[in-house]
Amino acid sequence: MTIKRMTFLQELLAFLGLEGRLHLAWISSAEAQKFVQVVTDFTETIRKLGPNPIQMYHQAITDGDSQMDSGFRPMKVM
Amino acid sequence: MIAKVKQLLENETVDIFIGYKRTDGHPLPHVFTKDNPDELDHMVSGPQRYSLEKFATHMAAEQPGIRIGLLARDCNQRALKVLYIQHQLDPESIETVDLNCCPSRLKTHADCSYLETEKVGDHKKQRGLDNTLNTEDVETYDQAERFSRWMYEFQKCIKCYGCRNICPVCFCKECSLEHDDLVEPGPLPVEIPIFHLVRAVHMAGRCIDCGLCEDACPADIPLRLLYRKVNEIVKDVFDYQTGSTTDQSPFSQLGDKVTLEPRAMVAL
Numbered sequence: 001m002t003i004k005r006m007t008f009l010q011e012l013l014a015f016l017g018l019e020g021r022l023h024l025a026w027i028s029s030a031e032a033q034k035f036v037q038v039v040t041d042f043t044e045t046i047r048k049l050g051p052n053p054i055q056m057y058h059q060a061i062t063d064g065d066s067q068m069d070s071g072f073r074p075m076k077v078m
Numbered sequence: 079m080i081a082k083v084k085q086l087l088e089n090e091t092v093d094i095f096i097g098y099k100r101t102d103g104h105p106l107p108h109v110f111t112k113d114n115p116d117e118l119d120h121m122v123s124g125p126q127r128y129s130l131e132k133f134a135t136h137m138a139a140e141q142p143g144i145r146i147g148l149l150a151r152d153c154n155q156r157a158l159k160v161l162y163i164q165h166q167l168d169p170e171s172i173e174t175v176d177l178n179c180c181p182s183r184l185k186t187h188a189d190c191s192y193l194e195t196e197k198v199g200d201h202k203k204q205r206g207l208d209n210t211l212n213t214e215d216v217e218t219y220d221q222a223e224r225f226s227r228w229m230y231e232f233q234k235c236i237k238c239y240g241c242r243n244i245c246p247v248c249f250c251k252e253c254s255l256e257h258d259d260l261v262e263p264g265p266l267p268v269e270i271p272i273f274h275l276v277r278a279v280h281m282a283g284r285c286i287d288c289g290l291c292e293d294a295c296p297a298d299i300p301l302r303l304l305y306r307k308v309n310e311i312v313k314d315v316f317d318y319q320t321g322s323t324t325d326q327s328p329f330s331q332l333g334d335k336v337t338l339e340p341r342a343m344v345a346l
Contacts, residue, residue: 001332004316008282011311015216015304016271017225053225054271 020049080121082175083147087112092147092173094137096130097121107133123149123177129246129290131157135166143171150174153288156321157246160284163326166249202298206230209292209300213307232270234297237261241277241291241301247284254280274304281305282312283320283327 006024013022023045025038086092087110098121099108105122107130130148137144150158155176161167198208207216207227216224242248242255254276255261261273285305292302312318316328 001329004328007315008311009279011315012275012278012308014221015213015224015307016228016275017219017221017223018271019221053222057225057229 018053021046021052079123079149079175079177080118083110083121084115084118086147086173086175087115087118092145094144095147095149095175096133097149097175098123098126098128109133127151127153127288127290127293129157129244129288130154131161131167132244132246134172135161135249138167138171145171145173147173147175149177151177151179153286154246156286157288159321159324160247160286161249163324163330164247164249164284207300207303209298209303211300211303213303213310216303216307229270231297231299232274233267234299235268235270235273236266236297237268237273238296240294240296244290244294245285246288246290247286248280274299274301278304278308281308283318283329285309286321 003024006022010019010022013019023038023042025034027035027038083095083097087095090112093111095110096107097110098105099110099117100106100120100122101108105124105126107128108117108121110117110121130150131154134146134148137146148154155174158167158172158174162169196209198210202208205227207230219227239255242253255273260276261269285308287302287306287309289302291305292298292300295301309320312320312328318325318328320327
């Protein structure tokens with residue numbers, strides 16, 4: 001079930017422009033070495049991809065970068 | 079069509095019939111009953127669409143065992159299939175008067191608001207996404223541009239829940255989009271793209287491409303484009319065409335019933 005959902009999500013995220021940031025691995029609690037390896041490798045993959053675009057988007061809005069947004073500002077609705 | 083409905087009501091094949099009645103000049107959904115036969119003379123069918131099966135779901139929930147007839151266009155028929163699979167409606171209690179509405183050279187009449195494509199403005203085409211695009215067209219953009227265009231569209235969302243409310247296959251009593259931890263109540267715009275991603279993921283195996291969500295959206299977000307991609311993924315990866323079959327959705331089946339070729343998820 002997990003692999004079905006993850007495969008689906010992977011494709012969907014790619015469609016939105018968030019490709020490559022999802023990773024699935026089955027690791028038992030007895031496979032400490034494997035866990036370390038997987039996490040290290042994926043951290044490196046992410047580092048190469050750069051900051052999360054969603055993060056960058058919110059940062060740009062806060063910085064007042066008009067290129068990123070179209071004038072819609074977050075507002076508190078009572 | 080009116081004669082057929084009259085017959086269904088008179089023979090007591092159904093207790094009620096949901097169709098459209100001209101009310102104050104507008105064709106609005108109406109429940110026709112045997113007790114008011116004169117109303118049937120005002121029954122109409124035009125390009126306007128509502129999710130009649132959604133009303134049926136609510137009625138069936140309140141009065142289990144009620145037999146409901148409804149006017150069913152192609153989209154309604156697909157939605158009904160999904161609702162049967164999800165046990166929201168009992169196929170034994172539903173009777174449809176089918177209204178085939180797909181255009182064809184062999185058929186002189188095609189009548190549906192779905193077929194009226196709205197003109198898309200230039201600014202939207204430049205910064206966001208043209209609603210009438212195909213999923214392949216979106217895939218010609220690179221990752222960064224795709225993201226920027228989708229975010230342009232999503233940030234217009236005012237959290238009206240119109241898409242969720244009108245969707246014929248959305249029926250959860252506790253909607254995850256109303257959960258405080260997932261979607262913060264109050265500030266606008268919503269947490270993007272999370273809100274729309276959550277909705278898209280929930281549409282897997284359910285969305286039947288009726289297009290009512292996009293009709294309902296006041297911000298003109300290309301929801302149908304997104305959910306069409308969802309349906310494409312479900313079709314390509316799981317070989318499941320939502321709305322065309324009475325088989326269970328692959329996401330409802332545990333275990334090995336749905337075989338999936340394991341694909342390495344490393345280094346995409």
